[in-house]
Amino acid sequence: MFDDKPETTRMNMIQAIRDAQDVMLGKDENVVVFGEDVGYFGGVFRCTEGLQAKYGKQRVFDAPISESGIVGAAIGMGAYGLRPCVEVQFADYVFPAYDQISQEAARLRYRSNGQFTAPLVIRMPTGGGIFGGQTHSQSPETLFTHVSGLKTVIPSNPYDAKGMLIASIEDDDPVIFLEPKRLYNGPFDGHHDKPVVPWSKHPKGEVPTGHYTVPLGKADIVREGKDVTILAYGTMVFVAETAANETGIDAEIIDLRSLLPLDIETIVESVKKTGRCVIVHEATITSGFGGELSALVQEECFYHLEAPIERVAGWDTPYPHAQEWHYFPGPARVGEALKSVMEAV
Amino acid sequence: MTREENDYAPLKLHVPEPPVRPGDTPTFDKFEVPEAGSVRKPPIDTDFDDIRDLGFDIIRVLDDEGKAVGPWAEDISDEQLQAGLRAMMRTRAFDERMLKAQRQGKTSFYIQCTGEEAIATGHQLALRQGDMNFPTYRQQGLLLAQDMDLGRMMNQIYSNEKDELRGRQLPVLYSFKEEGFFTISGNLSTQYIQAVGWAMASAIKGDTKVASAWIGDGATAEGDFHTALVFASVYKPPVILNVVDNQWAISSFHGIAGAESSTFAERAHGYGLPSLRVDGNDWVAVYAASRWAIERARRGHGPTMIEWVTYRAGAHSTSDDPSKYRPKTEHEAWPLGDPIKRMKQHLIARGLWSEERHTQAEAQYADEMREAAIEAESNGTLHDGPGPSAAEMFEQVYKDVPPHLRRQRQKMGI
Numbered sequence A: 001m002f003d004d005k006p007e008t009t010r011m012n013m014i015q016a017i018r019d020a021q022d023v024m025l026g027k028d029e030n031v032v033v034f035g036e037d038v039g040y041f042g043g044v045f046r047c048t049e050g051l052q053a054k055y056g057k058q059r060v061f062d063a064p065i066s067e068s069g070i071v072g073a074a075i076g077m078g079a080y081g082l083r084p085c086v087e088v089q090f091a092d093y094v095f096p097a098y099d100q101i102s103q104e105a106a107r108l109r110y111r112s113n114g115q116f117t118a119p120l121v122i123r124m125p126t127g128g129g130i131f132g133g134q135t136h137s138q139s140p141e142t143l144f145t146h147v148s149g150l151k152t153v154i155p156s157n158p159y160d161a162k163g164m165l166i167a168s169i170e171d172d173d174p175v176i177f178l179e180p181k182r183l184y185n186g187p188f189d190g191h192h193d194k195p196v197v198p199w200s201k202h203p204k205g206e207v208p209t210g211h212y213t214v215p216l217g218k219a220d221i222v223r224e225g226k227d228v229t230i231l232a233y234g235t236m237v238f239v240a241e242t243a244a245n246e247t248g249i250d251a252e253i254i255d256l257r258s259l260l261p262l263d264i265e266t267i268v269e270s271v272k273k274t275g276r277c278v279i280v281h282e283a284t285i286t287s288g289f290g291g292e293l294s295a296l297v298q299e300e301c302f303y304h305l306e307a308p309i310e311r312v313a314g315w316d317t318p319y320p321h322a323q324e325w326h327y328f329p330g331p332a333r334v335g336e337a338l339k340s341v342m343e344a345v
Numbered sequence B: 001m002t003r004e005e006n007d008y009a010p011l012k013l014h015v016p017e018p019p020v021r022p023g024d025t026p027t028f029d030k031f032e033v034p035e036a037g038s039v040r041k042p043p044i045d046t047d048f049d050d051i052r053d054l055g056f057d058i059i060r061v062l063d064d065e066g067k068a069v070g071p072w073a074e075d076i077s078d079e080q081l082q083a084g085l086r087a088m089m090r091t092r093a094f095d096e097r098m099l100k101a102q103r104q105g106k107t108s109f110y111i112q113c114t115g116e117e118a119i120a121t122g123h124q125l126a127l128r129q130g131d132m133n134f135p136t137y138r139q140q141g142l143l144l145a146q147d148m149d150l151g152r153m154m155n156q157i158y159s160n161e162k163d164e165l166r167g168r169q170l171p172v173l174y175s176f177k178e179e180g181f182f183t184i185s186g187n188l189s190t191q192y193i194q195a196v197g198w199a200m201a202s203a204i205k206g207d208t209k210v211a212s213a214w215i216g217d218g219a220t221a222e223g224d225f226h227t228a229l230v231f232a233s234v235y236k237p238p239v240i241l242n243v244v245d246n247q248w249a250i251s252s253f254h255g256i257a258g259a260e261s262s263t264f265a266e267r268a269h270g271y272g273l274p275s276l277r278v279d280g281n282d283w284v285a286v287y288a289a290s291r292w293a294i295e296r297a298r299r300g301h302g303p304t305m306i307e308w309v310t311y312r313a314g315a316h317s318t319s320d321d322p323s324k325y326r327p328k329t330e331h332e333a334w335p336l337g338d339p340i341k342r343m344k345q346h347l348i349a350r351g352l353w354s355e356e357r358h359t360q361a362e363a364q365y366a367d368e369m370r371e372a373a374i375e376a377e378s379n380g381t382l383h384d385g386p387g388p389s390a391a392e393m394f395e396q397v398y399k400d401v402p403p404h405l406r407r408q409r410q411k412m413g414i
């Protein structure tokens, strides 16, 4: 997406997300940023730090603690012609806004035949791994992918986070932008007892300065392989890598990045090549996005499959506090699934 | 629609800003502190229309010398006052111990209520067995005021072997049914309307139990808060609608919740509900106002909102650093002072207490908390020692473990 080789800076995911908003606030005077604690303080995860000081309180400000209010107001602003990029403090707290998102933002365009649109981005930290218990750990992506009219994306690294957030802000439809909070500070490999490796040691922590986009709807093959395709996104991308490395199985790992629109071509091409597929996500398994992926792969690749598709996901329980690492679908569970699809003939 | 020449100045968005930020000198000069004893005490069956002024004033009992003055001071026994001080001191000692445990890595998270101890402890002592609180994470005083077994609270904080919630819930999000303490949700404001529903049930069943709903200034912005007021106004159930205005919601001062334009208590009036505004750092005022509203509810005169005016003296939680958004010493400038110091001064003035006894009591409660913590830690801490099993994660999702969860549990190999 660049003309020349760009200048880059090392960033973690928080800085990349902040930088994307910085770029867009600078580039487009219609961009506004608001949410709980995002103004002076810069957000509880610091994703908007310094933006109010730079762009003023008219464009970056604190919102009352009302998620339905935040999204509802953003819809009104969007209808006026602004491009709001709002933060919901945790994905677990988006539910008061679910009516505004699923019944309003998602359908403004459809029901007005394009007279009114909702060009908003709703950012929210998602996923577990920080001992946050049941209200700081959930992964509600399918509650959005199930709604027509929404786009739902989830980057797994600083490079993608910045490029995808810029693409999301420039998008004319509402985008749910999920941020895997366990990856904010480093590419967590799934071994919680090991020290955190910072993004500065990872190539995807090299982030171009200024404006660039990573288009929504394009998956990324993060590891090539010939034996089995792993479909993953968010935190699970690195867990999948760990599992592949630890089992020595030659897995091809696809970071979906965008769940809707979905890059089905990349998925199909890979599964046709490997003949096996393991799907990994952190959200509860029943009616999870893995069910949709599994159906699509079956429809498109049935005659190429050499083993049943396996899903590894969170158990169908609320996210527990003390048992967090028993709940989390870590490298061991992904490894088991990999071995199981390899053994099936 | 008219099309005329536009001579209007461009509009500007109003975004409230606290008077001071880090680096500035703390000030509360816009905050008016009414004289202690100056607010009248109406009979409990007074129509809301006749007590609108109580939603603007601040009920205060303890004056600057520590004397209890005015109509709200009446009829409180020495024993009750001493119990109040004790409950506040133990609450603070409990917080100090658990903050230390969190810093030592024995648990993931903790929330203190420093500076706000009077509110929950005073309110609890005015409730009865069988009443139900729907608390937020900052009302541990409700438990400490009733001499709750400390180990039961600490076991939950440590997610250990004896944790009654089996490790499932974030530290401090307790649930103690017998003690009238509803299971705390992490999602703000959801429980305000639930408290109203619980109180409606008390009325439907012809009981005389009272529900007490709790919310912070910030969370009043959520829809469920306003829904609760509508239901309370329609059905007039026996519920106390507490709003703890501690000036801050994480980094957002209460102006972001609309406090620049109206008091929280005043908002009740729009729904035809009576409200009291009370000095939340004055234990005697807290107890007296709670007793009034609870009696009013139990006698069938309906809901009362109580706005507790206080200040969050500590960090929001162990994940927060308030020096990033407010002056470090702002709590020292808070005009309503510290609730424990004020109560101590009052009891000394009454001849019920002394500096020596206070110092002694501080040491005694610190010891009590240390011993309780050591005992609780022998049942394990979050990362060490015995704890709830992984299998227990699958229990209590439903009454019986359904087949799909049994399969998942087996898959896990347990």
Ligand SMILES: Cc1ncc(C[n+]2csc(CCOP(=O)(O)OP(=O)(O)O)c2C)c(N)n1
Pocket (backbone or CB within 6 Å): A036, A065, A067, A089, A093, A096, B136, B138, B186, B187, B188, B215, B216, B217, B218, B219, B220, B244, B246, B248, B249, B250, B312, B316
């Ligand atoms: C629905 C929802 N949105 C956001 C949060 C995150 N959050 C937790 S506490 C808090 C501030 C609450 O402030 P206030 O209501 O004033 O209570 P206080 O912490 O001051 O006691 C926020 C925003 C949440 N828990 N739930």
Ligand SMILES: [Mg+2]
Pocket (backbone or CB within 6 Å): B216, B217, B218, B244, B245, B246, B247, B248, B249, B250, B312
């Ligand atoms: Mg508050």
